[in-house]
Amino acid sequence: MMKVMRHLLVPNKKVQDTLTEITKYDWLSKEHRIFSSEDGKSRLIPLSISADINLPNPLSDFEIIFSEGKPNQVIDTDWWNHLEELVGKNTVIEHQESWPSSHEFFGDMMIVRIDDSIKKYTTEIARAKLLSHPFIRLVLSDSGVMGELRIRDLKPIGARKNSKIYFENIPSELTRTKVSVKESGKYISCDPKIAYYSTKLQSERLETLRFAKELRKELNRPLAVCDPFCGVGPALSTLIGEEGLVDKILASDLNEEAVKLLFENLQRWDKREYPSESTRIQEYYDNRIVGLADATKLSDNPEYFGKWDLVLVNLPHRTIEFLPRLIPLLNRRNISLIRGRVIVAESEISSANEKINQILPPIVANKPKPELKIKRDYSSALRLCSFEAWIDKEAA
Ligand SMILES: C[S@@+](CC[C@H](N)C(=O)[O-])C[C@H]1O[C@@H](n2cnc3c(N)ncnc32)[C@H](O)[C@@H]1O
Structure with a gap:
């Protein structure tokens, strides 16, 4: 799914120094990659959702561009490799368009939408997501928003504690859904299971x-x-x-x-x-x-x-x-x-x-x-x- 996000437009010569500065604040989006501007003279650096609205010096020297984020190929390749190992190459190809290659992060949780046609591979999907994202505690499947309160229908499909991974009988301390998300420099307490919020x-x-x-x-x-x-x-x-x-x-x-x-x-x-x-x-x-x-x-x-x-x-x-x-x-x-x-x-x-x-x-x-x-x-x-x-x- 398309995700329009903030990118910093930085002239090629200044990219290295700027990256050092962005990394200092932990504002580089790890899920997305840096790419070249159309004229080839600059790079667009993807900012994470947590980055402040008004960036400090020297980052404030550069223009912010709203543009579709391009997935980080390393993480992406990782997810496809794990999935292929779990379900086999032919099954991956058979449902090529349906696999949830995108997802939404909420702190240490990840929410994925699973198409009806691949529901039977839910556990494999959860495992491939957990393996390709080592910092995720809980993976939830999202069956859409419901009713007047617009709450998502979420179900835990996989969780991790230390190096142990669970798919069934997930310990209750791992299924907690209240988290704090840092958006535009401010923490927002949210619980997508009981109140609407979308990053x-x-x-x-x-x-x-x-x-x-x-x-x-x-x-x-x-x-x-x-x-x-x-x-x-x-x-x-x-x-x-x-x-x-x-x-x-x-x-x-x-x-x-x-x-x-x-x-x-x-x-x-x-x-x-x-x-x-x-x-x-x-x-x-x-x-x-x-x-x-x-x-x-x-x-x-x-x-x-x-x-x-x-x-x-x-x-x-x-x-x-x-x-x-x-x-x-x-x-x-x-x-x-x-x-x-x-x-x-x-x-x-x-x-x-x-x-x-x-x-x-x-x-x-x-x-x-x-x-x-x-x-x-x-x-x-x-x-x-x-x-x-x-x-x-x-x-x-
Ligand atoms: C799409 S959500 C948007 C929430 C928030 N503005 C955001 O951007 O995260 C819509 C919200 O409207 C609330 N809602 C639905 N009907 C309402 C009504 N008649 N009066 C007040 N709130 C209502 C729901 O509980 C829900 O939290």
Whole structure:
């Protein structure tokens, strides 16, 4: 699966010194390889998801390029070799397109999707993954996100303790799924078995950061940000990390487990106390409103109505349906911004664009009209898209 990620564009002559510097911070993506720019004059060095957003000197001298990561051939070859040893060359060739050559890391866990056609080789897949990634404790198979809370259906398929590998009767201390992931320089507590979080959305979050900075410039003051489908809070982590960008935050979700993890995360990012259990939405500090809430009902509360400069809408299968209930949250005394994600069939993108433009209030004159941009495939027919809408201030 395509993974757009940050690369540092470094002139050939400076590659060695830069690599030494990147390695010092442990920011080189081990899963991806360095490759040449099109003109051959530079190299693109893949950065790991943990690397800070604002890189220190001398790394800050180089341009950051968002580009598809190219898999590290050594690890890749290793995985194919182990698999071939376990299932035989002919079986590898027979299902060539179906083997899970990609995966997602969560700390010391790895999540893989296993196609129905190769389910009977699940143990061999887990073993080949564990052998080619010696630092992984637990491999989980992912059968997709379920229900309103968008939680993944995860099952442990292999684990390791020291040099012993388990596939059945995995000891319970190895199947723990709560971990801390370092993303853009900040730790995020997450547990993919009970609350939605995906490391694959980092580039989306960095794009949201860019738009938020643009809005901050327009308004000339720190922003009030509303994230009503916030999960464990990764979008907020990126925004809070930027000095002077955000003042007030409303962060809420319908999932109790997500809110509990969100409190733990906010406590770390804000360096202030939050409850240790989830609670219904309430104000904790004069610039923090946090807790359990149904996003479609927030605007019924006069405390939340018309207060927010930036509203994030990250429930892609229902974004268009929920938009009318979310628009009233915007602060229409100035220009404001909605950033949303939508899952739609490729053939229906233009009608979805029309619908979005019909629902939204007037757009700021010098900004582009909201338009869905395809970010990646969701299934063979569906695409995961995102849009941003710069909403004009309401005439007095
Ligand atoms: C796709 S996840 C996104 C989570 C988070 N924004 C992120 O990027 O990791 C959607 C989230 O919306 C929450 N959710 C679903 N319906 C909701 C509703 N009506 N009100 C509030 N949250 C809702 C789910 O529990 C889930 O955490």
